[in-house]
Amino acid sequence: MILILIQLAAAVLLLAPPTNAQQDLQCSAAQDDKEGQVKCILQRVEKETLKFRDEIERAYGLRCNEETLARCRSSNFNDCKSIFPNRQCMKDVLDCGGDCGALLDKTTSSVYIPSAEGDYTETACYTLLAEEYMRTKYEEDEDFWDTYEVKPPWTYFGARNGLFRRLPAIARDKCGSYDFDPRVRPWFVAASSGPKDVVIVLDVSGSMMNSPGRMDLAKEAAIKVVNTLTISDRVAVIVFSETANATQLLAGEDAVVLTDKDTTLIIATDENKKLLEEAINQISSDLGETNFYAGFQKAFEALNNTDEEDPERISGCNAAILFLTDGKSNVGPDTDEVLDLINDSIQQLAIDTKIFTFSLGIDADQNVTKKIACSTNGIWTHIEDLDGDLVGAMASYYKLYALGLGYNAEFTAWVELYEFVSSKKMGTTNSAPVFDRSVDPPLFLGVVARDIHLEDLNKVFGQDATSSEMLNRVIQLSTAQCPRIDLSESQLDALRGENATCGKSNSTTQIIAAECLLPDDLKDNLWNNENNTNNTDMEGKEYNVCCEIGSNSPSETCSLSPDPLHPFPVWAIIVIVLAVLGSLLLMICLFLVYRKFHRPKPPALPDDSSSCSLEPTDHYDYVYVVAPPGKLGFLIGDANHGTPIHMVKDSSPMADKIRVGDKLVAVDDQDVRNMTTFEVAELLTDKSENLSRKLTLIRPPPLTLIRPPAPGDSISEAVTEDYDYVKAIGDFSVSDAGGTMGSQRIYIDV
Numbered sequence: 001m002i003l004i005l006i007q008l009a010a011a012v013l014l015l016a017p018p019t020n021a022q023q024d025l026q027c028s029a030a031q032d033d034k035e036g037q038v039k040c041i042l043q044r045v046e047k048e049t050l051k052f053r054d055e056i057e058r059a060y061g062l063r064c065n066e067e068t069l070a071r072c073r074s075s076n077f078n079d080c081k082s083i084f085p086n087r088q089c090m091k092d093v094l095d096c097g098g099d100c101g102a103l104l105d106k107t108t109s110s111v112y113i114p115s116a117e118g119d120y121t122e123t124a125c126y127t128l129l130a131e132e133y134m135r136t137k138y139e140e141d142e143d144f145w146d147t148y149e150v151k152p153p154w155t156y157f158g159a160r161n162g163l164f165r166r167l168p169a170i171a172r173d174k175c176g177s178y179d180f181d182p183r184v185r186p187w188f189v190a191a192s193s194g195p196k197d198v199v200i201v202l203d204v205s206g207s208m209m210n211s212p213g214r215m216d217l218a219k220e221a222a223i224k225v226v227n228t229l230t231i232s233d234r235v236a237v238i239v240f241s242e243t244a245n246a247t248q249l250l251a252g253e254d255a256v257v258l259t260d261k262d263t264t265l266i267i268a269t270d271e272n273k274k275l276l277e278e279a280i281n282q283i284s285s286d287l288g289e290t291n292f293y294a295g296f297q298k299a300f301e302a303l304n305n306t307d308e309e310d311p312e313r314i315s316g317c318n319a320a321i322l323f324l325t326d327g328k329s330n331v332g333p334d335t336d337e338v339l340d341l342i343n344d345s346i347q348q349l350a351i352d353t354k355i356f357t358f359s360l361g362i363d364a365d366q367n368v369t370k371k372i373a374c375s376t377n378g379i380w381t382h383i384e385d386l387d388g389d390l391v392g393a394m395a396s397y398y399k400l401y402a403l404g405l406g407y408n409a410e411f412t413a414w415v416e417l418y419e420f421v422s423s424k425k426m427g428t429t430n431s432a433p434v435f436d437r438s439v440d441p442p443l444f445l446g447v448v449a450r451d452i453h454l455e456d457l458n459k460v461f462g463q464d465a466t467s468s469e470m471l472n473r474v475i476q477l478s479t480a481q482c483p484r485i486d487l488s489e490s491q492l493d494a495l496r497g498e499n500a501t502c503g504k505s506n507s508t509t510q511i512i513a514a515e516c517l518l519p520d521d522l523k524d525n526l527w528n529n530e531n532n533t534n535n536t537d538m539e540g541k542e543y544n545v546c547c548e549i550g551s552n553s554p555s556e557t558c559s560l561s562p563d564p565l566h567p568f569p570v571w572a573i574i575v576i577v578l579a580v581l582g583s584l585l586l587m588i589c590l591f592l593v594y595r596k597f598h599r600p601k602p603p604a605l606p607d608d609s610s611s612c613s614l615e616p617t618d619h620y621d622y623v624y625v626v627a628p629p630g631k632l633g634f635l636i637g638d639a640n641h642g643t644p645i646h647m648v649k650d651s652s653p654m655a656d657k658i659r660v661g662d663k664l665v666a667v668d669d670q671d672v673r674n675m676t677t678f679e680v681a682e683l684l685t686d687k688s689e690n691l692s693r694k695l696t697l698i699r700p701p702p703l704t705l706i707r708p709p710a711p712g713d714s715i716s717e718a719v720t721e722d723y724d725y726v727k728a729i730g731d732f733s734v735s736d737a738g739g740t741m742g743s744q745r746i747y748i749d750v
Helices: 002-015 020-029 034-060 066-072 121-128 131-146 186-193 214-228 270-281 292-309 335-349 367-375 390-395 398-405 454-461 469-478 489-496 570-597 677-686
Strands: 088-090 101-104 110-112 155-159 164-167 196-203 234-240 244-250 255-259 318-325 352-360 379-383 426-436 443-453 621-627 634-637 643-648 663-667 693-699 725-727 733-736 739-743 746-749
Touching: 034 121, 034 131, 034 155, 034 426, 034 443, 066 121, 121 155, 121 164, 131 155, 131 164, 186 398, 186 426, 186 443, 196 214, 196 292, 214 234, 214 270, 214 318, 214 352, 214 390, 234 270, 234 292, 244 270, 244 292, 255 270, 292 318, 292 335, 318 367, 318 390, 335 352, 335 367, 352 367, 352 390, 367 379, 379 390, 379 489, 398 426, 398 443, 398 489, 426 454, 443 454, 634 677, 663 677
Parallel strands: 196 234, 196 318, 318 352, 352 379
Antiparallel strands: 088 101, 110 164, 155 164, 155 443, 234 244, 244 255, 426 443, 621 693, 634 643, 634 746, 643 663, 663 693, 725 746, 733 739
């Protein structure tokens, strides 16, 4: 009996999930197996992400306690106005572009709020309860990650209202602006909606031009939706008026175009999203009529073609069609036929497909678009032209999918390598959705996440992490978990809002939790500003910079290079400028000395053995000149047995050495008499950087024109200083006592 009990206990231990210490030992034991080590480490990260999620959910359950609210007063550190108590200089945290670091506080979490308006008090207070866990976990992680000589992952939580808490604490890079929103970051959307196919359908009919900026607003919203997608998603963009076109990725050409041919959805990689953004920016109104049927028909064609092309598609994932219009369907099939098309197409797809419709402006159809959304258990939204938030409305479609993930307690998501906002470095993120699971359906609260820098992964793996099959496999596996969207009509109506309900339920379920009763003055007393009595912004570029590891104060001897106005300290700039000026002055002096003692002497006249010797003649003189570097300022043309000089500019350095009518017959003793004008010009250009060039010319007596130029073919009119290549109009001949030199047509400025 005792033996049986011992065996049972051993079996239980073997089946039990490993503790952190056990898992760390397993990771260390797998050092010789790189892929096994990668798998072990990534599983550890996933496990810690889920633990952090559990801690936030526990804290949310205590959000209304008096103790929670009392502890919250003046205890949160704002990332712009609070001075962190235990800052420490850490290297390799930010992309400084030099020998600099950033002041972080490993003992404190910082809070970012997405807007100067709105009340974030409740969220700030309950997430503060998780700070102790975040701090302790960071300390524990240091021991594990130190074995790989890297920093532990950053830990943070993005709430559904946009509040963002992270540890270690770091000051915001730029205060006074609210251009960061965690809800549209890849890690947030991946964890809050799961894998999905998204088709964006945009109305580009003539009515989109009736209101200034309406088309630009639609494109901005489409781009924002595209940028929220991750490698687990697929996407297409449809534009329609009387007819419809869809985006298509051109294989091997790095481009996305709009076409009326059969198309498919493309995977939302970073590269593909950039190409899609370029294509969306090129969209314009075609001034046509509005045909809803054409837009939906093309959208379902893209979804069907994708399924046929990818038979291994993950079964059970979701599809979302985001349909935007500012008018009414005034051509094509009627409303009933549009609804029949939609219902028949969804049945053929055999996957959960929901349609989100957006009516933009006062003239937009509201009845048909609402009916379309209700027929697919989707959501209809009306947006006003002036004060409506189209971008935010279209980007918030994920909320419906977030409700479905509340039933999957083990879901985490990995995202494709991307650039982090704070560090400007590449990395990946593991994230998980957070819910209030005490209600049904679970109430979505936000997303927890843990960052890992790419350079840290490289150290851990001992190789380029981007080539790790295990890392790619883990990212792919996270795309295989599809949320179950099984909401009742009352739950859907509660999500739609009071003015967008479909009227299929007599009652609504309260999805949004009741707010806590907060002290009236708590909102104005959230922040710990005891060391910042003036309540001024502590901009990150000045507040974060440090140079000495372990120091706890900013340093003036180095700065962050991302600031284009101050890439270096002022004293360093002065030293660099003086050094450059001194070097230039020294080079000029050395050049002048060299010229003085190494000035080239005029070459001797060639004898009969010279490579350029000419037949004796009574009519020509030999002329040898030394040309300086650079442009020579005269024009040459075609002729037999030499290249004549046709014009010498007043600014030419050769003006006192050559004259019109001279024939160039050699350059540095290289015979050019049988070369074309272009070949001679190219030879002079190739030698233009030489300190000197020896030109051999023959000079005839003064030339006389046999036939003066006719009107329209004057050289003085055809040759100007503004053209390097000039063609004279017509031919003419020049002659001397010895006969005709030939006819010239092409002139080149050398």
